[in-house]
Amino acid sequence: MAKEKKQPRPRAETPKGFRDYFGAEVEERNAMLAEIARVYALYGFDPLETSGVETVEALGKFLPDVDRPNEGVFAWQEEDSGWVALRYDLTAPLARVAAQYRNDLPSPYRRYAMGPVWRNEKPGPGRFRQFYQCDADTVGSASPAADAEICAMLADTLEAVGIPRGDYLIRVNNRKVLNGVLECMGLADEGQRGAVLRTIDKFDKVGEQGVRELLGKGRKDDSGAFIEGVGLEAVQADPVVAFLTSKAASAEETFVNLRAAVGESAIGAEGIAELEQIAALLAAQGYGPDRIEVDPSVVRGLGYYTGAVFEAELTFEITDEKGRPRQFGSVAGGGRYDDLVKRFTGQAVPATGVSIGVDRLLAALRAKGRLSGETRGPVVVTVMDRERMADYQAMVGELRAAGIRAEVYLGNPKNFGNQLKYADKRQSPVAVIQGGDEAERGVVQLKDLVLGAKLAEGLSREEWAEQPAQVEVARADLVAEIAKMLDRA
Amino acid sequence: MAKEKKQPRPRAETPKGFRDYFGAEVEERNAMLAEIARVYALYGFDPLETSGVETVEALGKFLPDVDRPNEGVFAWQEEDSGWVALRYDLTAPLARVAAQYRNDLPSPYRRYAMGPVWRNEKPGPGRFRQFYQCDADTVGSASPAADAEICAMLADTLEAVGIPRGDYLIRVNNRKVLNGVLECMGLADEGQRGAVLRTIDKFDKVGEQGVRELLGKGRKDDSGAFIEGVGLEAVQADPVVAFLTSKAASAEETFVNLRAAVGESAIGAEGIAELEQIAALLAAQGYGPDRIEVDPSVVRGLGYYTGAVFEAELTFEITDEKGRPRQFGSVAGGGRYDDLVKRFTGQAVPATGVSIGVDRLLAALRAKGRLSGETRGPVVVTVMDRERMADYQAMVGELRAAGIRAEVYLGNPKNFGNQLKYADKRQSPVAVIQGGDEAERGVVQLKDLVLGAKLAEGLSREEWAEQPAQVEVARADLVAEIAKMLDRA
Known part of the structure; x- marks a missing residue:
């Protein structure tokens, strides 16, 4: 019987001289x-x-x-x-x-x-x-x-x-x-x-x-x-x-x-x-x-x-x-x-x-500085409770209806840190957080990631106090508050 | 001496199964x-x-x-x-x-x-x-x-x-x-x-x-x-x-x-x-x-x-x-x-x-009738006097500045009929005509080609009398008059 040859894995590469655009x-x-x-x-x-x-x-x-x-x-x-x-x-x-x-x-x-x-x-x-x-x-x-x-x-x-x-x-x-x-x-x-x-x-x-x-x-x-x-x-x-x-x-x-x-x-x-x-x-x-x-x-x-x-x-x-x-x-x-x-x-x-x-x-x-080479990423709605996916989907639905790019985190939600790292990688301007407690109280947390990055770069303590990078707002005000944050950014 | 081979003309064809989009x-x-x-x-x-x-x-x-x-x-x-x-x-x-x-x-x-x-x-x-x-x-x-x-x-x-x-x-x-x-x-x-x-x-x-x-x-x-x-x-x-x-x-x-x-x-x-x-x-x-x-x-x-x-x-x-x-x-x-x-x-x-x-x-x-498959062609400015090309260019310049597609006829202007045939082929809505006489009087002729086509299809004489397919307007009103004709079309 002929020995079965194992196929080598293909290389994940473009041919020489070709490239991808993102x-x-x-x-x-x-x-x-x-x-x-x-x-x-x-x-x-x-x-x-x-x-x-x-x-x-x-x-x-x-x-x-x-x-x-x-x-x-x-x-x-x-x-x-x-x-x-x-x-x-x-x-x-x-x-x-x-x-x-x-x-x-x-x-x-x-x-x-x-x-x-x-x-x-x-x-x-x-x-x-x-x-x-x-x-x-x-x-x-x-x-x-x-x-x-x-x-x-x-x-x-x-x-x-x-x-x-x-x-x-x-x-x-x-x-x-x-x-x-x-x-x-x-x-x-x-x-x-x-x-x-x-x-x-x-x-x-x-x-x-x-x-x-x-x-x-x-x-x-x-x-x-x-x-x-x-x-x-x-x-x-x-x-x-x-x-x-x-x-x-x-x-x-x-x-x-x-x-x-x-x-x-x-x-x-x-x-x-x-x-x-x-x-x-x-x-x-x-x-x-x-x-x-x-x-x-x-x-x-x-x-x-x-x-x-x-x-x-x-x-x-x-x-x-x-x-x-x-x-x-x-x-x-x-x-x-x-x-x-x-x-x-x-x-x-x-x-x-x-x-x-x-x-x-x-x-x-x-x-000439006419193009930044960067796009503003979408608002990322994080997933605190896997069972409330429909609630999170409703949030992005409302944001999109207002013309704001938005997505729910669809990776494994277990590690919350990974969700925020993901939002950073997406160049997301705002992360939305709502755990069971917030849901009960009818509020959401909005994390201003643009401001957060500025803070990390060394905004003074006073400026920080005036503009905290995370605010709690009423669930009903979600779209309006995020629109305000995007205007500011 | 080797006989010189005449190269045959290449065929102007796409390869089989390929096509052009216009x-x-x-x-x-x-x-x-x-x-x-x-x-x-x-x-x-x-x-x-x-x-x-x-x-x-x-x-x-x-x-x-x-x-x-x-x-x-x-x-x-x-x-x-x-x-x-x-x-x-x-x-x-x-x-x-x-x-x-x-x-x-x-x-x-x-x-x-x-x-x-x-x-x-x-x-x-x-x-x-x-x-x-x-x-x-x-x-x-x-x-x-x-x-x-x-x-x-x-x-x-x-x-x-x-x-x-x-x-x-x-x-x-x-x-x-x-x-x-x-x-x-x-x-x-x-x-x-x-x-x-x-x-x-x-x-x-x-x-x-x-x-x-x-x-x-x-x-x-x-x-x-x-x-x-x-x-x-x-x-x-x-x-x-x-x-x-x-x-x-x-x-x-x-x-x-x-x-x-x-x-x-x-x-x-x-x-x-x-x-x-x-x-x-x-x-x-x-x-x-x-x-x-x-x-x-x-x-x-x-x-x-x-x-x-x-x-x-x-x-x-x-x-x-x-x-x-x-x-x-x-x-x-x-x-x-x-x-x-x-x-x-x-x-x-x-x-x-x-x-x-x-x-x-x-x-x-x-x-579903959502796409017509046709675009509105440009306004065509015809050339009556080859020497007044700059005047005709000025007309299209004004039209473009108002956001209206416009072009000067750039073929051989000798045969005026060819210019109007060209405008038809371009699906042009309006042809602009200005001979020496009109230039002297400070006017232009506007030929409504959309209406002209409708007339050809059999508009009644009364309708025709009300909306003649060709009008004379002041040169200064060129853009405004054409904009009106385009709104109507």
Whole structure:
């Protein structure tokens, strides 16, 4: 007879890179997303919810040379559907929907989407393999007014969730201007173009001279290491430097500088004209440079942007892990991408949109003290007599009817200390106690756990005498007295 | 030189069994879930959001004899995590969380969870491979008060989302009573026990005599086909029939009948005592048999239930696909399961909970006319002069500031007819029109699209004369006039 193998117990763990969200984390995110949805809806955007699973083919992450979809997505093979994968963003499913329902959807189609996306990447501190995205896009409009609308809506959204004006800045640029600069430099080679774009991204760190060196022969960095340059002639660097230093005190001056930087390039001129339209529309609606400004240094990594690009930064300072002050940084970004729907239909469909980094924005609101990360727990009615459970249930029933979170302790009531420990763990503001004696006298004891915690932290004796942490009240006054305590807390 | 292969265009399709949700479908579901969450929170339940992906080991869907997890789940292998799968319900992740955080969570732990789950099953009409679940569970309480609380909360929830009292009934039973009946029959064989349970489930259809035949030698069904029986002695069927016919006019009588049915069985007596406690607690809280009643015919399929089981049915009639009236049926169910956490820790942890069928409940609310399935579209400001885009943006800005959904038409404005077709497709209530002439005169045209649709459906000429579908108003009165039209609509 075969020996019976004892099954080992399963480990109670999430897969690597995944996590659980509890209580306030869930509530605060839902509340923020609901507020964002309210603003998006005001702007005429409609919700769309696609499923987590898409065909790999629709996601566009299929490499023709290999058997398995490339890294970055969670993919597997199904008998009836072939390779499928968890969506890695909300833009690819939108492109699929825009193509699939092109005859039924209004055009332009304004839609917003919120939900988890999955990335099969190496997890790290604060980097998870499932996280929320929150996008708004307009599909089917080539008008710069659509880009301007996204920027204005983003500003309204940030203010609506609790980022005050002055604490954020939305910076707008246009890829066509960049392409104009590259054209003006006479660069046709894709590799060299990419190298120049990466150099532009370093301007913040290395400055004008650094960029000139990196575009030329190379540069020694602070550690003394030599960074190989792009190898351009010194004169070729001029348009890049002109472009990078084009941001002036006013948008008008910036445009003059940009026109100089793109020279005769037609695509560059087109980009500048679009930027001007966006800036004019926003200015007319009162979105001044204190909220949204043209900034030629915004590049944004994604290759698929074809026109306007934008980025929202939070400008207030936080303290990093090492105690140093630094700017909070980017919480949202997006731009115009005219080629995503074309993959499916062959027809170019202009589109523009923005994605908010949900976790980043939540972290910002916490840093600003707008979210506590804690919810007030329920009033806990303790159980002194197991036989009088119905009495205790009646108490919570009355409290709930008045809109107050309340629960009866449902563990083993034998050890009363455990019940109070439980109430503490629940962050309960008030514990209700009624033994047989109190029941006979028609009273209940209310233990103010918020005040109790303050007392434990060292309220003075006088304050304590004035506000005892436990009071006896008439059973009939239970709800009113607790409501008073909650107002005070 | 190798011939360059042209990549075929990807198909714009969801994988088989998946679907997209648009506009009102998303909004109505979110609103319903928010209302459910509000009730759950009042009862002291805290939200928990786990990720979509779990290890197969934690889900408990791994068969030791095969290489691949069994059917029913979407699973794949990851290099660093082994076999992982999309969660197929919200209970298995809860059991994992209860084990993983057992030292940190309050005990009892009341949690609710809402979100998509995935089933790798053959899709069919109305059956999708991704759908929402909405659960509430109490982990760590063996008290029948926890079961009673779930039932009371379920009743409150159904009423809160819009199912009026009288249109639903929550039926409660206890698996231990069933086990007592089986014990009383002297059945130890698992196969025979299962066969008896399946027979009990058929009582509604075949009646007492049918059950007796099916428990004995067998039975001819309506089509004349012979159904093999369980093969019990006639006398063994008595406890089953006593059990099935135990439901009486009052809970007290039902309990007398049940006690007769379980005879000397200790487990049966325990089940009846638990049911009595639940009934007494609910009665004391005013949840009478018009809302929640003990009903011994509730079995519920899932093998893991160990005590109380409950099911919420909607009792109003709807018309099925064939035009026949039928009861709407079940929208929620649950029960007590004391062994799920034990898999991980070796220690039994009592738990009880309920799962609401989100799509079923939404369908019920639609059937009752509580949800329209449609949202009111935004006010559409049309574009007569491309150059005056800023003026049109100002209009929508004012409307939004008054809380009115509004958008500027952002497609190609050349064909004005297309703009009005667009407004129709958007289900827009009002289109705003301002050409150069109107701008000069400081007026706008408001086209009432709701009224326009009514006119098209045949309003009388007199009615039409009184309420023309298009009016000219002062530009300064734009917001006030539109607000009036929306109030009327």
